[in-house]
Amino acid sequence: MSQIMTEALVDAGRHRAFALIEEVVEHLAAGPYVSHIHLCGPAAHGDPVPVEGITLAVAVHDRHVADLWQVLDPLVLTDLGAVLPGWQDRRCASADREAVYLIGRGSTLTRLRIRVMPTSMAGCFPPNLPTRLIYGTEPAADRPSDAVPRPAEPGSAPRPTATAAELLVELLCLLHQASDRAHRGLFLESYGDMADVRAALRDLVALSLGETVPGGSWYGIDAALSHTTIGRACRRELRNLVSSLPSGEPAQISAILDTCLRVVRLTAPQVLTELSGQIDSYRRYLDIPADERTLVAAPTGGGA
Amino acid sequence: MVAISALEAQVGRVCELPPLDLDRAVGEALVVPSDLVTEYGEYQSGGWDTLSLYNDSGNPMDAKIRDCEARETSVLERMPAMRRLLRSFGLRYMWVRIARLRGNSFLWEHRDYGELAARERHRLHIPLRTNRSAGLVLGGARVHMTYGSVWRLDPTNPHGACNMTGPDRLHVIMDCYGDDAFHRLARGMGLERDDVHWLPEPSKADLAEHLDNAVTLARLGYRRAAEHLLLRLYYRYAMPEGTTYDLIVDAYQRLDEPEQAETWASRKAVMLGTETAEEPS
Numbered sequence: 001m002s003q004i005m006t007e008a009l010v011d012a013g014r015h016r017a018f019a020l021i022e023e024v025v026e027h028l029a030a031g032p033y034v035s036h037i038h039l040c041g042p043a044a045h046g047d048p049v050p051v052e053g054i055t056l057a058v059a060v061h062d063r064h065v066a067d068l069w070q071v072l073d074p075l076v077l078t079d080l081g082a083v084l085p086g087w088q089d090r091r092c093a094s095a096d097r098e099a100v101y102l103i104g105r106g107s108t109l110t111r112l113r114i115r116v117m118p119t120s121m122a123g124c125f126p127p128n129l130p131t132r133l134i135y136g137t138e139p140a141a142d143r144p145s146d147a148v149p150r151p152a153e154p155g156s157a158p159r160p161t162a163t164a165a166e167l168l169v170e171l172l173c174l175l176h177q178a179s180d181r182a183h184r185g186l187f188l189e190s191y192g193d194m195a196d197v198r199a200a201l202r203d204l205v206a207l208s209l210g211e212t213v214p215g216g217s218w219y220g221i222d223a224a225l226s227h228t229t230i231g232r233a234c235r236r237e238l239r240n241l242v243s244s245l246p247s248g249e250p251a252q253i254s255a256i257l258d259t260c261l262r263v264v265r266l267t268a269p270q271v272l273t274e275l276s277g278q279i280d281s282y283r284r285y286l287d288i289p290a291d292e293r294t295l296v297a298a299p300t301g302g303g304a
Numbered sequence: 305m306v307a308i309s310a311l312e313a314q315v316g317r318v319c320e321l322p323p324l325d326l327d328r329a330v331g332e333a334l335v336v337p338s339d340l341v342t343e344y345g346e347y348q349s350g351g352w353d354t355l356s357l358y359n360d361s362g363n364p365m366d367a368k369i370r371d372c373e374a375r376e377t378s379v380l381e382r383m384p385a386m387r388r389l390l391r392s393f394g395l396r397y398m399w400v401r402i403a404r405l406r407g408n409s410f411l412w413e414h415r416d417y418g419e420l421a422a423r424e425r426h427r428l429h430i431p432l433r434t435n436r437s438a439g440l441v442l443g444g445a446r447v448h449m450t451y452g453s454v455w456r457l458d459p460t461n462p463h464g465a466c467n468m469t470g471p472d473r474l475h476v477i478m479d480c481y482g483d484d485a486f487h488r489l490a491r492g493m494g495l496e497r498d499d500v501h502w503l504p505e506p507s508k509a510d511l512a513e514h515l516d517n518a519v520t521l522a523r524l525g526y527r528r529a530a531e532h533l534l535l536r537l538y539y540r541y542a543m544p545e546g547t548t549y550d551l552i553v554d555a556y557q558r559l560d561e562p563e564q565a566e567t568w569a570s571r572k573a574v575m576l577g578t579e580t581a582e583e584p585s
Contacts (some may be wrong), residue, residue: 031525064524078529078536081408083469104407104470258315277437279467283414284435 017048020105020194021134024056024112025054029135031068035062036122036136040115044132051181051189053100053111059122069097069116076101076114083109083281087173091196100173102282109176109285113165164268167204168275171260172196172282179253179286193258198241201260205234208267209219230266237263308495311443314461316493318428318454321389328385330432333402333474336382340404341367344411347575349532351409351467356474357378357390358400367477369399371420374484389430390478393454394485398425400478405438407470413441413548415577416459424482426490429455429475437468439501444542446501447477456493462546462576466539506541511551518555530555532537546572 016147025037036059042050060068067076070298076082076099098115117124125131162170178193202221206212209231211224221238225231237259244252261279264272272279283290340353342386356364357380360372364379374397380387390400405411417425431449439448441465449455457463480486506514514537521530535552537543549572556565 027526027529030528033524071517071524071526074517074533075521075526075529078408078532079526081469083407107471174501181310277435277439278469280436281471284471 014083016105016108017054017110020103020110020112021054021056024054024080024103025135027075028056028058028114031060033064033068034135035059035061035119037134038123038125038131039134040125040129040131041257042130044130049110051184051186053113053177055113055115057115057117057122057125059117059119059136062118062120063118065097065118072099072114072116076112080112082112083278083285084169084172084275085165086114087166087169088162089173090170102176102285104281104285107285109282111173111176113182117189160202161207164204164208164264165271165274167200167207168264168268168271171200171204172279174200175253175257175260176282176286179250182249182253197256197260198238201241201263202238205231205263205267206237209234223248233266234263250287257283257288306499306580308500308585311445311447312381312493312495314442314458314463315440315447316456316495317450318456318493319393320442320453321430323452325385325392326430326432329389329430329476330385332383332386333432333476336379339365340388340402342363343367346571347411347414349408349410349412349535350463351406352403352411354401354403355486356399356401357383357386358397358478369401371398371423371425374399380504386476390476393478393489395428395478395480395489396485398479398481401479402432403475405465405467405473405475407437407467407468407472409465410532410536410539411465412575413462413464413546414575415462418460418577426480426482426486427457427459428480429457429473430478431455431473433472433474435467435469435471435473437470438473439539440465441503441539444503444505446503446539447495447499447503449560449567450499454489456490464538466536469542470524503540503542505538506543510541511537515551515555518551519558522555522559546576549575 009274019045021039028037036057036263038044038059038239040055040057041052043054058068073086076086080101080103082101083104084102085102087097092098097117098113100111101114103112122136123131123133151295171286174197178190178197181187181193199216200208202218203216204219206224209228211221211231222235225235225238230232241256241259261272280290282288321437340355342350342353347504352558354367356367356377358374359366360370360374361379362375363378366377367563376387380390390397416427429449431451431453434449434451436448439446440457440463442457444459514534518530518533521527521533534555536549537551538548549568552568553565553572556562556568
């Protein structure tokens with residue numbers, strides 16, 4: 001392959017990632033109350049497709065923070081075509097107003113993390129977080145914040161318990177992340193994501209079967225799942241899942257997805273029905289063949 | 305909501321295709337066409353474009369359909385398997401297009417053929433690439449046209465098409481005239497239960513919540529998202545004809561924008577064929 005062809009390929013790859021960032025910024029900045037948008041993480045240093053995905057911190061006039069957060073899901077689903085509703089990463093301290101979306105473009109699925117923050121806090125980031133202002137003027141020289149009380153700091157309000165649908169979305173986002181990392185040879189990080197995938201599945205099973213499992217742990221789960229036929233079937237699937245070490249091979253990612261969906265089909269079939277179209281899209285972007293046992297007959301409507 | 309037998313009069317699977325012939329045609333469709341043409345922009349969200357395989361001019365970029373005696377376009381010369389497949393039906397074509405519907409793209413609720421002369425014509429689809437988030441919505445149901453079959457749609461009833469979450473959907477759309485060849489082909493048309501997903505009816509609270517969200521989006525400056533949020537409800541709920549347009553009118557009334565409300569009331573009439581308009585998909 002000639003150098004020119006190689007450069008063309010590299011340019012093409014860069015273009016796609018940056019084109020997505022440009023597109024997202026164009027959509028978000030259409031709102032007149034959005035004052036700043038920062039690109040955060042390695043992408044701010046020019047890494048076009050960082051393993052963390054793309055993170056944007058969107059500053060909006062203080063009095064409109066709650067409004068934007070309320071309609072962020074409909075906005076991203078409608079304008080940007082996210083494959084799944086936003087996932088609030090429970091592992092993240094600032095998850096109160098932060099959501100992760102999977103955005104499909106061409107044949108690629110990209111994780112987009114959007115953090116909504118008040119203009120009065122624009123530019124306030126941890127010192128070790130790389131950031132680059134990509135929309136608006138430098139915060140220090142910008143307009144004063146609106147004359148309303150500053151909203152509660154992230155993490156200050158108790159978070160509601162996740163629903164089965166939210167846990168399935170979390171599971172799918174984590175599996176995408178695990179797959180992405182494994183493809184880049186980051187097997188240890190992928191292992192960590194896989195552990196979180198299993199934990200999300202455990203929580204989904206416990207929630208759907210009405211079992212009480214002490215706060216996000218595996219303690220007592222064997223006994224809790226022993227009472228019913230469905231519980232025992234789920235316990236078998238979970239045992240199989242935890243007994244295999246993740247290698248990140250595509251076939252294994254596919255097998256893990258199938259196992260998770262079989263369990264969801266047992267415990268929360270209505271959720272699988274609601275998201276069946278999105279899950280099929282997810283499979284196709286990840287090039288994971290459909291497993292007829294986990295398909296549901298009805299195509300779905302998806303987000304609003 | 306209509307019964308499945310009534311739905312079958314509007315949409316259905318016509319016949320299975322020989323897998324090898326279809327695979328070859330798909331292979332060509334994925335590599336041969338380069339630029340597709342955007343037509344009927346007012347009927348869609350963006351992301352729907354076509355290339356003609358049969359029309360009266362022979363120019364594949366000529367994609368606005370009309371009654372004619374169609375001939376093969378120049379692009380079909382480079383697609384021998386597709387040409388064989390299309391010829392094999394023996395149909396009298398009015399127009400044949402390759403249509404791409406990208407992810408997160410929609411043809412909003414509308415009626416077709418409204419401005420064309422009264423004449424027996426039919427529309428057939430061959431899915432080349434699809435996914436389960438893509439479908440046709442009509443009569444309060446969503447039908448996913450699966451790969452491997454020829455499908456028929458009666459586009460004179462209100463209908464819409466969607467590809468919610470992608471990847472791209474690629475179909476061949478064949479408009480043809482009613483003759484013996486068509487009626488022979490369509491003789492076995494029908495629907496199986498698994499082909500149909502009946503949409504739920506929305507509660508008043510559901511609609512109120514969506515309307516609130518749309519108004520909030522518009523107030524934040526995201527007017528297109530607000531409109532699309534409401535238009536997309538057609539693919540989620542079974543609702544009386546034109547409800548999504550009425551919701552947009554409601555939203556603009558709440559926003560105290562009577563001119564926009566009036567515009568959407570007129571647009572509803574155009575889309576649903578109660579006012580003369582150009583032919584959409």
